[in-house]
Amino acid sequence: MTAMEFTRHGALLVPAGALPPETEPGEVAGQVITDPPPTPAAPPQMPDRPGRADRRQARRDAAREAVLAGETKRVARWTARAAEARHLRRLLLDPDVRAVRLMRQRARWSAMAWSALVFALLFTMVNVQRFAAGHAEPWSPMWVVAWLVDPAFSILLVGLLIARGHLSAVRRQVTEPIVKRVEYGLLAATTAMNVAPELTHRFPGGWGEQVASIVLHLLVPLLAFAAASVITLIQDHFAAAIAALTDPPDGGRPTGINLHEHPDTTPAMVELSADDRKLLGAVRHAITTGDLDPDPNGYAIYRRVMGGRGDKTRAYRIAAAVNGWRPTLHAA
Template sequence: MKRDDKQARQPRQVRRLSKRLDVARQLHDLEQDAALDIVDIERLRVSVTRSLWIFLAVGSVFTTTGVQDFLAGHLTPADPVWWGCWGVEPCLVGVLITVLRWEAAMIAREIEIGSKAVDWLKRFLLTCTLVMNVVPALWPREGGISAGMLAAHIMVPVLVFFLAEVMPIVQARCTQARRAVTLTKPQTSEPASPAPAPAVEPPASSVEAPAVVVPPPPAVPVEPSPTPVMPPTVATLPPVAPVETPAPAPAVELDGLGIPVAMQAQIRQLVADSPDPVTAADIQRATRLPLTIAARVVDRLTPVGANGYAH
């Protein structure tokens, strides 16, 4: 027995290659799934949004220093107003981002804003940030005007504004792309209502039905003719063929394959409703099972579909 087992056992390279082929087939089946596009879109949205948030935070820190310098003036840290000036720019940026997030949600649902108040609010917030950053650079309290600081105080507020406006658009477009992906739902057949039993006619009796003799028409005196007179026609009723009731479909054994009970019932219903032999592709389309397991299920169904009864 041990020698037979060693001879029947496959070589290591064959077993290793078989495992690799199984993994490749499973990966191929997963790559064909449309839900993978949703995963890729969501990963892209998270990555892009995270990067934009980082750059927006860095730009907001720079504009916050300009706004604090404009509002604080010659105050010192001993004055509470000096500390309160640090919260003005985060408040303006927070209001701007909140409005743009709401606008992005409406764009994703294809709802037109159609309100000038929203546009005026965004422009007002940008103007406030821009003015409070440019004025200290144009009229510095100490020293002369620095062209680099002036350009930075103009460029960074505008960049922060456009970053805050691009972020909701990115989220809205990713949401639209995710909703545009259509997933193939498994074909679930509803339980068929019990059909009424066919009316079975009584089988024909072994005794033939009596012949019905059609009486001839009344005789009319005519001249003798050389043609012979036809005998009266006799009509017989055709025998009624007995109606055979279809044999019940055999049960499909799916135990031992690791398939849930609900999915087994779905496969049995698919086999019962399909007029043609069920293939592995049909089972995979209806239950989303791997192709290898679907092929094993078809092997279980082959004896049933071949001759109409289980071996």
């Protein structure tokens, strides 16, 4: 007997070869079924590109439409320039901007005037030294000290002019005659000491050369005198122009508040806040000490009491409240 071979089919043992062989997926009766070949995809249709002539014509049409609509580059550029010019004009017409430009012009002019004055005084210093030294030996004590004579006069003169210039910038006039007399006396003394050596010196060219030298040494002190005279005058005009730009047309006194001669117990005082009353006290103190003139305007209070800071409207309100107030009347 021959041994039979069995194979396991599920839970049963069956003789080998009793069942047909298992087929793999895709195989039918020993034949392999293959998938059909894929259909090639159609290439994408590219849109027809316009030709060069079409593109040129489209650009011409777009440019023509922009011209008709007023949307060209030139129109846009000039529109932007017009807007910038309008904004710049509004800024340049602003009172504060105009006041700042005037202040800068005043500074430039003052620098030029002071330069002319200093150069003239340096020129006179040499002749004054020769006049003061006399026949002293060079580098002797008398010769060295003679160089200090003209600066002694000039420092006092320049100090007076600087003080008057700063006071004029805040609209504080120095009108006492003694100040003018001192300034003119210093300039006259400097001129006399500058010309005196030319009167005693003998020139090789005779009288003609001596007269020319005397005229030259007169003109230079006159330049210093002219510069000293117009420095404060022009600064006063600059200060008035700046104040006219920053002060209101009514002089800084509001007309809506009815005030009494003594605004201590008036309704206007009742309407003032605590800060305004404190500022009013500071303004009255400044009037009492002479730092402010009686009946000051709002600009003077803003600049000299408030230090140029804070709300400028408060200064004008306090100027109206202090109008008519006098220290003597208040004490009485």
